[in-house]
Amino acid sequence: MSLEWLTDELTRLQGQNLLRRAKCVTQTSGALVEIDGRRLRDASSNDYLALSCHADVRKAAIDAIEQWGVGARASPLVSGFGPVHAELETELAAFEETNAALLFPTGFAANVGTLVALCRSGDVVYCDRLNHASLVDGCRHSGATLKVFRHDQLDRLEKSLSREASKGRRYIATDAVFSMDGDLAPLPELCKLAERFDATLIVDEAHGTGVFGATGRGACEHFQVDHRVPVRIGTLSKALGSLGGFVAGERPLIEFLRNHARTQMYSTALPAANCAAALASLRLLRDDPSLPSKLQTLSRRFRDRLEESGVSPAVGSTGPIVPIVLGDPDRTLAAAGRLDEAGWLVGAIRPPTVPRGTSRLRISLSLHLSDSDVDDLAEAVAAAIRST
C-alpha cells in the first residue's frame, strides 16, 4: 500500500500554516528554555508550581532510581507495582480526600482507560464539546452512545437528559479547567444535573490540581463540590511536575478500574522515580498550601496589566491559562514570532487543537515567573499584538 498521500497531506498542512514541528529544547531551568541557541523565558509550560526542577523533587527521583532502577519492568498487576506506587496511591487519596486512588501511565491513559472501562454499549456519555482529546477518545472508544454538549448551554444538556431516558447508565464527562480556554466547568450546575438525572459525573482536573482550590485540589475544591464528584481524574505531569495519571474515588471504583482499565493493566507501571517525584511535589504542596494562591495572585496581576495595555484575554478565562484569541493561524504565528524576538516563549495554538477561526496565543503562567516578569510579559504581548 502506498503512503504517498501522507506527503500530500503534509504539504497541505504546510500551505495552511498548520504543520507542527517539535521544537528542540536544548537546556532548561524551568524558568528559561534554550531553543536553537536562544534563551527564552517560558510562558508556555504546564509546570504551574515550578516543581519539575525543584531540588527536593529531583532528589526524590534520583534516590528512587538508585534504589529501584529506571524502568518498572512490568505492568502493575504483574510485578511493576512497588512500595513507592502504593505510597503515592495512598497519599493521592488522602490529598483528594477519597478512599482510594489508582495510578496510570499518563493522564491521557487515565481518561481513556476510565471511560472505556465504565461506559458500555447501551449507556450514554455526555461529553463537553471542548473536552481534552483524551476524554473525547475515551468516550468514542467506549461503545456508549456519545452526546456532545456545551457548558455555556446547560439548558440544552438538561433537556437532553430529561427527554432521552436511557436503558443503560448515563455519564457526564468534563474537563475541570478547559485547557485551551482557561475557563472553569460549571461544576455546581453539572453536579445538580447529574444528581437529578442519576448520571455519573467524571471530572478531569489536569489543569486544576495544584492550581485551584484552597489546598490545590482543583476546580472541584474551588466550587466545594469535590465530595459530589464520584470520578475524579488527575495528572502528575502538570502542576506536580512529574509524569503519570491518576483516578481518585471510592474503593469499589478504584478496585474496578484496577481490574478493568486496560490502559493501566496492559501498560508498564510508572517508573518509581516518577512516583517518588510526584510524592515529593505533593508533600511540598501540603507543607505550603499557599502555592496555588500565589499563582492565582500572579495570574490576576498579569491579567490586570494586559487589560491596562488594552488586551483582553478570552472571556471566561481565569487563572494561569491566559488565551488571547487572534483568529487566523498566520497572525497567531506572527505574534508568537514577535514574542520570541522579545525573549518569550508562548504557545501559538491552531486547529485542530482549537476550532477554525479561533487560533490564539496561549500564555501559561507559572511560579517560575516573578511580578516583574509578568509585567514585562504583558507589555511584550501587547506590543506583539499591535504589530501584527
Ligand SMILES: *Cc1c(COP(=O)(O)O)cnc(C)c1O
Ligand atoms: C494534559 C491533559 C491531559 C493529559 O495528561 P498527561 O498526563 O499529559 O497525559 C488530560 N486532560 C487534560 C484536560 C489535559 O490538559
